[in-house]
Amino acid sequence: MYLYNSASRKKELFVPNHPDLVKMYTCGPTVYHYAHIGNLRSYIMEDVLEKYLRYVGYPVKRVMNITDVGHLTSDADEGEDKMLKGAKREHKSVMEIAKFYTDAFFSDCAKLNIKTPDVVEPATNCIDEYIRIISKLMDTGYAYFAGGNVYFDTSKLDRYYIFNDFNAEDLDVGVREGVEEDTNKRNRNDFVLWFTKSKFEDQALKWDSPWGVGYPGWHIECSGISMKHLGEDLDIHCGGIDNAFPHHTNEIAQSESYLGHKWCNWWMHVLHLNTTSGKMSKSSGEFLTVSLLEEKGYDPLSYRFFCLQSHYRKALVFSWENLDNAQLSYRKLIARIAALKPADDPIDESVFAELTGKFKSAMDNDLNTSLAVTALYDVLKAKANDATKLAVIADLDRVLSLSLMEKAAEKREELSRQNAATAAASAGFSIVSESGEDDPAVTEKIESRRAAKKAKDFALADQIRDELKAGGIELTDVPNGVIWKRI
Ligand code: AMP
Ligand code: ZN
Numbered sequence: 001m002y003l004y005n006s007a008s009r010k011k012e013l014f015v016p017n018h019p020d021l022v023k024m025y026t027c028g029p030t031v032y033h034y035a036h037i038g039n040l041r042s043y044i045m046e047d048v049l050e051k052y053l054r055y056v057g058y059p060v061k062r063v064m065n066i067t068d069v070g071h072l073t074s075d076a077d078e079g080e081d082k083m084l085k086g087a088k089r090e091h092k093s094v095m096e097i098a099k100f101y102t103d104a105f106f107s108d109c110a111k112l113n114i115k116t117p118d119v120v121e122p123a124t125n126c127i128d129e130y131i132r133i134i135s136k137l138m139d140t141g142y143a144y145f146a147g148g149n150v151y152f153d154t155s156k157l158d159r160y161y162i163f164n165d166f167n168a169e170d171l172d173v174g175v176r177e178g179v180e181e182d183t184n185k186r187n188r189n190d191f192v193l194w195f196t197k198s199k200f201e202d203q204a205l206k207w208d209s210p211w212g213v214g215y216p217g218w219h220i221e222c223s224g225i226s227m228k229h230l231g232e233d234l235d236i237h238c239g240g241i242d243n244a245f246p247h248h249t250n251e252i253a254q255s256e257s258y259l260g261h262k263w264c265n266w267w268m269h270v271l272h273l274n275t276t277s278g279k280m281s282k283s284s285g286e287f288l289t290v291s292l293l294e295e296k297g298y299d300p301l302s303y304r305f306f307c308l309q310s311h312y313r314k315a316l317v318f319s320w321e322n323l324d325n326a327q328l329s330y331r332k333l334i335a336r337i338a339a340l341k342p343a344d345d346p347i348d349e350s351v352f353a354e355l356t357g358k359f360k361s362a363m364d365n366d367l368n369t370s371l372a373v374t375a376l377y378d379v380l381k382a383k384a385n386d387a388t389k390l391a392v393i394a395d396l397d398r399v400l401s402l403s404l405m406e407k408a409a410e411k412r413e414e415l416s417r418q419n420a421a422t423a424a425a426s427a428g429f430s431i432v433s434e435s436g437e438d439d440p441a442v443t444e445k446i447e448s449r450r451a452a453k454k455a456k457d458f459a460l461a462d463q464i465r466d467e468l469k470a471g472g473i474e475l476t477d478v479p480n481g482v483i484w485k486r487i
Helices: 037-055 082-090 094-111 127-139 218-230 241-259 290-295 300-308 320-338 349-364 369-381 386-400 404-426 440-454 458-470
Strands: 002-005 010-013 022-026 060-066 119-122 143-146 149-152 191-195 234-240 264-270 273-275 316-318 430-433 473-478 481-486
Touching (some): 022 218, 037 094, 037 234, 037 264, 037 273, 037 300, 060 218, 094 290, 127 191, 127 218, 127 241, 149 241, 191 218, 218 234, 218 241, 290 300, 300 320, 316 320, 320 369, 320 404, 349 369, 349 386, 369 386, 386 404, 404 430, 404 481
Parallel strands (some): 022 060, 234 264, 273 316
Antiparallel strands (some): 002 010, 143 149, 149 191, 473 481
16 A cells, blocks of 8 residues: 655655554544534544554554644744633633533534544643653753753754755745744744743643653644554654644654654644635634534434545545535435445455455555445446345455445335335325324324315414424325324
């Protein structure tokens, strides 16, 4: 399988360090607000990667942090702690905010069929780990103490910029618009490993350290958590593209200086989800959440389908129209799968291998999920019995995770209920519910409506229909009766 490596800027044949375990690390959410669907695009693609690795037979251990301390409002070590800001906004404690938004994050992930990583570690759990790494960096001259904080000295590295060919000036965090320069830094890109001095003295969470009471910088958490759970080497590190600089660049700087050798082999970055007016961001203005999609009547899995239709290394533009199209295609796909009849017929192994082979060649080419979705449609068109097609679809869905089999089964049941109701109704005038339930009060009202119609009192008949609708009951007139359902 070939995966694009942001560090080498090319697709490379994936070979893990240890064939018996792929070590994967994913930057997790900063839990001061809900995740927006842009963040979730990154997590969906990382979920697909993990599941595909398992699909092709690799055992995987995946670790993810929860940022509950240290991420400031600017990536350049400036501004207020995002967690503190969230706590103030909601008049709650930092820990309450962290718990609430961590739970909200995993509930959103569950709705999108994103598996929870094997290890989920809050940054506040690993303070000793960070202190150990920072102490060694101080001892070996990679870090220095200035103005109350500990900084990493980027001038000690032969190569600091790993991911970009851009002009170094453009990348200097210290000169970004709206960011004040920290005069304690020896070099503009030096970054804080440990804070004891902050402009915001009411920082809620602080710990003792050899450099004074304070709290860790944002970048050190991912190095510390990864090494705690995955040891001194890593196969794949993932995150959204905004994490490449400075976050991942700084993670590499501190981890490799600490270890004295290469740390991570593959860097995978998911391009952003943008709205038609620009990037979707947690810290500025309105953003779209899974709950909002649900409120508007979308199935969260339509959004997963929407993401899978594009390649993760291309920016994706979100619009309601695009999501409508994805939802429509997703529903049609389910309906087509529902039309296949589950049966105990023998599975045609050669067709199975051919169809799953198409899927694999798409995914082996740097996770081309858009072609993988095409491979799914090819299954529907294939010359094979339904049992074989369903077996392939179930197999592909181990990675795509669109709940295809479950949703198709639901659809089949819905159709058979409708058919049974229509058949019962056509046998004579009858009042039946789509779900098979019996409700004498509803039956009575429908009978009165029938009587009103017979008496040509159509106004009363309509009024009864409207009353039922207002009570959540919808009627469908069929030749010999009425089918009702709850809406
Ligand atoms: P955060 O919670 O802000 O630390 O971000 C969580 C993850 O979402 C990180 O991997 C980010 O790189 C990623 N991310 C942030 N904004 C977007 C976006 N608009 N589209 C895709 N991924 C994003
Ligand atoms: Zn990280």
